[in-house]
Amino acid sequence: MWRRVASLSSTISSSSRSLSRNQAAFGLSIRESYATEISKPGEEGVLRPKEKAPFITFVLGGPGSGKGTQCEKIVETFGLTHLSAGDLLRREIAMHTQNGAMILNLIKDGKIVPSEVTVKLLQKELESSNSSKFLIDGFPRTEENRVAFERIVGADPDVVLFFDCPEEEMVKRVLNRNQGRVDDNITTMKKRLKIFEALNRPVIDYYKNKGKLYTINAIGTVDDIFKQVLPIFTPFEEQLKQSRHVNPKSPLVENSS
Numbered sequence: 001m002w003r004r005v006a007s008l009s010s011t012i013s014s015s016s017r018s019l020s021r022n023q024a025a026f027g028l029s030i031r032e033s034y035a036t037e038i039s040k041p042g043e044e045g046v047l048r049p050k051e052k053a054p055f056i057t058f059v060l061g062g063p064g065s066g067k068g069t070q071c072e073k074i075v076e077t078f079g080l081t082h083l084s085a086g087d088l089l090r091r092e093i094a095m096h097t098q099n100g101a102m103i104l105n106l107i108k109d110g111k112i113v114p115s116e117v118t119v120k121l122l123q124k125e126l127e128s129s130n131s132s133k134f135l136i137d138g139f140p141r142t143e144e145n146r147v148a149f150e151r152i153v154g155a156d157p158d159v160v161l162f163f164d165c166p167e168e169e170m171v172k173r174v175l176n177r178n179q180g181r182v183d184d185n186i187t188t189m190k191k192r193l194k195i196f197e198a199l200n201r202p203v204i205d206y207y208k209n210k211g212k213l214y215t216i217n218a219i220g221t222v223d224d225i226f227k228q229v230l231p232i233f234t235p236f237e238e239q240l241k242q243s244r245h246v247n248p249k250s251p252l253v254e255n256s257s
């Protein structure tokens with residue numbers, strides 16, 4: 001669904017001037033204009049509503065706060081498609097792509113990869129997916145990331161989760177993670193915590209001010225924490241039920257028996 005809509009993005013950017021005119025004329029935002037179909041011959045200048053924008057959840061929290069772990073539970077229960085920005089970047093390293101070496105150096109040093117690189121990777125995944133409900137894990141890390149996503153993808157999150165965890169706990173978890181990650185060591189972890197406070201906090205505050213932020217106390221067992229996550233999605237029940245990838249065991253799927 002999203003792929004079909006987003007494939008219009010090249011048409012849109014190549015005719016941005018006429019699009020702005022159309023947007024102005026119809027009072028449409030970029031997000032809404034992605035959800036329209038360009039008119040057929042004989043219907044010039046008419047933008048007809050076509051597809052709904054995707055349901056997007058951003059998952060924020062410091063390193064080791066449990067984002068990835070809770071994302072797995074959310075996917076299992078609600079069938080959203082999980083896109084981990086960190087995993088996409090690590091895949092670039094593993095595949096030795098053009099940006100692979102640069103990404104590796106930044107991750108080793110706990111620094112943030114240029115927004116354009118990360119947003120393009122996310123955009124590719126969003127466009128090639130048949131899903132219309134996404135969990136974007138570990139992104140946006142900075143205000144610049146947030147603005148770049150808005151500009152390039154042209155979508156806003158419906159929900160922003162923030163896993164709030166004390167630093168000592170995050171350090172303990174990261175040092176015990178055991179996934180062989182180049183950044184799971186005390187030196188890089190200290191840098192990552194500083195970068196989280198300096199660059200990710202403003203993003204968290206931004207969504208708080210927009211009324212989209214859901215703060216979760218990330219201390220406790222995985223299941224206890226998930227109990228706080230579950231009700232956040234209840235108001236979105238109808239939208240999530242329409243997902244093609246929804247897990248049949250999801251509490252949001254009506255029992256047919």
Ligand SMILES: Nc1ncnc2c1ncn2[C@@H]1O[C@H](COP(=O)(O)OP(=O)(O)O)[C@@H](O)[C@H]1O
Nearest residue numbers: 063064065066067068069173176177220221222
């Ligand atoms: N509630 C929890 N209590 C204890 N350990 C946890 C909890 N949630 C996750 N972990 C563990 O902590 C480590 C970091 O979790 P992860 O989900 O990878 O965090 P993040 O994606 O935020 O860095 C992993 O080894 C994970 O198994």
Ligand SMILES: O=c1ccn([C@@H]2O[C@H](COP(=O)(O)OP(=O)(O)O)[C@@H](O)[C@H]2O)c(=O)[nH]1
Nearest residue numbers: 063064085086107110111112113138139141
């Ligand atoms: O949008 C992103 C996501 C991740 N990273 C880099 O990838 C690392 C690991 O991110 P991930 O989300 O996998 O780490 P987690 O918070 O889950 O431990 C970060 O420290 C950054 O160096 C980045 O630059 N931009």
Ligand SMILES: [Mg+2]
Nearest residue numbers: 067068086138
């Ligand atoms: Mg993670």
